[in-house]
Amino acid sequence: MANIFILLIIGFPWLGALIVWLIGDARPKIQHTFAVAFSLLSGISSLILLAFINSQPAIDLALGTSFGSLTFIPDGLAVSLTVIATVVGSLAVLFSVDYMRGEAQLGRYYFMVLFFIGAMAGLVLSGNLLFTFFFWEITALCSYGLISFYNDDPKAVAGGIKALIITQVGGVGLLAGALISYASLGSFQISELLGRADTIPTAALSFIAFSFLIAAAAKSAQFPFHTWLPDAMEAPTPISALIHAATMVNAGIYLLARFYPAFESVPGWKTAVILVGVTSALITAFMALTATDLKRALAYSTVSQLGYMVYAIGAGGVLASQFHLFSHAVFKALLFLTAGSVIHAVGTRDMRRMGGLGAKVPFARNVFIIGALALAGIPIFNGFWSKELILEVGLEHSPMWAYALMLLGAGLTAFYTFRMTWMVFFGTPRETLHIHPIGLAMKISLAVLSIGTFTTWLLFGGLNGILSTSLPFHEIEAESTLEMIKAVSFAPATWFALLVVTLGLGLFFAFGRKFALSESPAWLSTLTESSFGFEPVNRFVVSLVSNGAEKLRATQTGQLNWNILAIVGALLVVLAALVWGGAL
Amino acid sequence: MKLTEINIILIGIVSLLGVGFYGLLITRNLIKVVMILQILVKAVVLAFVFSGKVSGNLGLGQSIAATVIVADTIVAVVGLALAVQVRRRFGTLDAPEISTLRG
Numbered sequence: 001m002a003n004i005f006i007l008l009i010i011g012f013p014w015l016g017a018l019i020v021w022l023i024g025d026a027r028p029k030i031q032h033t034f035a036v037a038f039s040l041l042s043g044i045s046s047l048i049l050l051a052f053i054n055s056q057p058a059i060d061l062a063l064g065t066s067f068g069s070l071t072f073i074p075d076g077l078a079v080s081l082t083v084i085a086t087v088v089g090s091l092a093v094l095f096s097v098d099y100m101r102g103e104a105q106l107g108r109y110y111f112m113v114l115f116f117i118g119a120m121a122g123l124v125l126s127g128n129l130l131f132t133f134f135f136w137e138i139t140a141l142c143s144y145g146l147i148s149f150y151n152d153d154p155k156a157v158a159g160g161i162k163a164l165i166i167t168q169v170g171g172v173g174l175l176a177g178a179l180i181s182y183a184s185l186g187s188f189q190i191s192e193l194l195g196r197a198d199t200i201p202t203a204a205l206s207f208i209a210f211s212f213l214i215a216a217a218a219k220s221a222q223f224p225f226h227t228w229l230p231d232a233m234e235a236p237t238p239i240s241a242l243i244h245a246a247t248m249v250n251a252g253i254y255l256l257a258r259f260y261p262a263f264e265s266v267p268g269w270k271t272a273v274i275l276v277g278v279t280s281a282l283i284t285a286f287m288a289l290t291a292t293d294l295k296r297a298l299a300y301s302t303v304s305q306l307g308y309m310v311y312a313i314g315a316g317g318v319l320a321s322q323f324h325l326f327s328h329a330v331f332k333a334l335l336f337l338t339a340g341s342v343i344h345a346v347g348t349r350d351m352r353r354m355g356g357l358g359a360k361v362p363f364a365r366n367v368f369i370i371g372a373l374a375l376a377g378i379p380i381f382n383g384f385w386s387k388e389l390i391l392e393v394g395l396e397h398s399p400m401w402a403y404a405l406m407l408l409g410a411g412l413t414a415f416y417t418f419r420m421t422w423m424v425f426f427g428t429p430r431e432t433l434h435i436h437p438i439g440l441a442m443k444i445s446l447a448v449l450s451i452g453t454f455t456t457w458l459l460f461g462g463l464n465g466i467l468s469t470s471l472p473f474h475e476i477e478a479e480s481t482l483e484m485i486k487a488v489s490f491a492p493a494t495w496f497a498l499l500v501v502t503l504g505l506g507l508f509f510a511f512g513r514k515f516a517l518s519e520s521p522a523w524l525s526t527l528t529e530s531s532f533g534f535e536p537v538n539r540f541v542v543s544l545v546s547n548g549a550e551k552l553r554a555t556q557t558g559q560l561n562w563n564i565l566a567i568v569g570a571l572l573v574v575l576a577a578l579v580w581g582g583a584l
Numbered sequence: 585m586k587l588t589e590i591n592i593i594l595i596g597i598v599s600l601l602g603v604g605f606y607g608l609l610i611t612r613n614l615i616k617v618v619m620i621l622q623i624l625v626k627a628v629v630l631a632f633v634f635s636g637k638v639s640g641n642l643g644l645g646q647s648i649a650a651t652v653i654v655a656d657t658i659v660a661v662v663g664l665a666l667a668v669q670v671r672r673r674f675g676t677l678d679a680p681e682i683s684t685l686r687g
Contacts, residue, residue: 558683560617564608 170218220252237340281307
């Protein structure tokens with residue numbers, strides 16, 4: 001049965017993508033309807049798949065000797081991420097009905113979104129590294145196409161290309177790791193790599209481990225690849241919510257969590273993971289302090305929260321990281337979609353021009369506050385429980401300095417979240433903005449997500465159950481929601497974190513409002529504008545490549561004789577190599 | 585090197601290829617380019633028949649050679665037709681002269 005539902009989960013969105021595209025842009029109403037229908041069907045199929053969780057492949061298709069078998073394994077890790085991708089995906093598509101109403105080229109938009117949803121499900125369900133890579137690249141392609149959706153805007157095109165190139169670095173890392181693992185094991189199966197990791201020579205295993213870390217960092221916009229995500233905010237807001245907050249950027253976390261048992265023993269790997277997580281979480285928290293663009297501020301906080309998940313994996317808390325991933329997907333999708341509805345309503349993304357909007361769009365204000373409280377880690381919202389769980393794991397299993405820096409990050413999170421909320425919804429209006437009403441489809445998806453923000457932490461026991469029973473290589477203890485509540489409530493880590501969060505809030509109420517409206521200090525804004533020195537590095541690489549290519553143009557004469565000379569020359573080199581090597 | 589049957593044919597293939605590459609290196613006239621391509625392809629046809637003979641699968645080598653001859657004729661015809669058009673439009677058959685791609 002599980003095989004049918006896996007095929008449906010991937011097949012429904014892909015079929016829908018084709019159909020919506022074929023319908024043509026002349027009939028937008030039918031396009032909206034079909035897109036919502038197919039994404040909902042996929043979401044329902046993935047919820048049904050929850051009943052068929054198993055650690056054995058549900059689909060096993062032999063593809064000959066060079067590719068191994070195409071397998072799909074519906075284990076706990078894969079299915080929980082599939083549910084997030086398809087359910088948040090269908091909510092984002094539903095939101096798009098209002099957000100994208102009247103836009104041209106809806107066919108292209110929905111094609112990319114639906115193609116992405118199917119590929120994301122395939123990426124996590126695949127049990128074959130080569131196909132994981134294949135789906136991984138499809139998600140990167142869709143991400144690029146959707147960031148550059150407004151392709152008459154140079155900023156959107158540049159942001160898309162930047163995202164594509166930087167995530168390709170990760171793609172190369174994943175492919176290199178997969179090929180080395182194939183060379184050592186003779187198989188692309190993920191279960192083989194997890195089960196026989198100790199038979200791989202140490203050097204090869206370290207190479208795989210660090211390649212996968214690079215892949216994960218590039219995909220999840222972690223340090224030092226964190227610069228693409230803020231520029232990706234040129235995408236339509238439902239896309240920012242779906243791809244750049246709730247799903248695609250989690251692929252890196254998924255990769256680390258999936259292969260944690262294999263790489264755990266590699267010397268230096270866990271420390272490197274912790275380092276990447278802590279650095280990303282902290283520097284982007286600082287950048288969120290000074291951001292004036294609502295979506296960019298949210299993007300920085302996404303990188304920061306992903307940093308928490310990476311940190312949790314480095315500290316050995318795969319469960320904590322997956323739980324935070326789940327909570328984050330819900331509350332960050334909520335925050336992004338609410339931001340989208342506000343931007344749609346007022347027509348600007350600049351928080352300096354907003355202010356006092358709360359009275360005009362009360363619904364958006366209320367749901368945004370729910371999301372913000374979860375992001376800041378205020379008790380009973382889902383973000384609180386998962387963040388406390390990460391900090392608890394961190395206190396026990398990570399170096400003290402890392403834990404202290406993550407605590408600082410929690411305080412900063414509370415501060416910038418409230419700064420953002422206050423700048424948009426409270427205070428006095430700084431500019432008279434014309435308000436468009438928020439549509440019904442938007443309200444439905446926002447309501448669903450805000451209910452989720454209140455309640456998804458109650459699913460902890462279920463998530464823990466499916467992870468602990470279906471992952472044979474991970475050591476995850478079964479724990480019910482009630483036990484988790486008790487553990488978190490009485491842990492000293494929680495009280496430290498709450499203290500720091502309260503401190504952050506206190507600082508906000510003392511200085512925050514003045515800080516938010518005045519120019520940020522020069523040193524801070526210089527640092528954040530250059531992404532802590534990484535923007536110049538990016539520009540240097542770009543100029544290096546384009547100058548080099550410009551110099552190489554001299555070789556492209558377009559003259560037959562020169563080309564033949566090169567061909568004959570290359571032939572001679574090959575012959576010489578063969579003779580020298582003794583093959584001839 | 586003894587002049588066995590095999591060696592004679594090998595020398596033939598290599599010298600035809602050599603003539604072809606040398607011709608492509610020095611020729612500018614488009615019609616001559618087409619002619620030289622024919623010489624190159626003849627080397628390839630010979631190589632196919634030869635490898636069929638060596639591998640003991642003569643029929644396969646011959647049928648591939650026949651296919652190459654047919655495809656190659658079409659290439660020659662299209663190439664000559666293009667040369668005629670180039671002569672009409674540019675008034676010259678000199679390859680570097682008509683090149684509009686500037687490095």
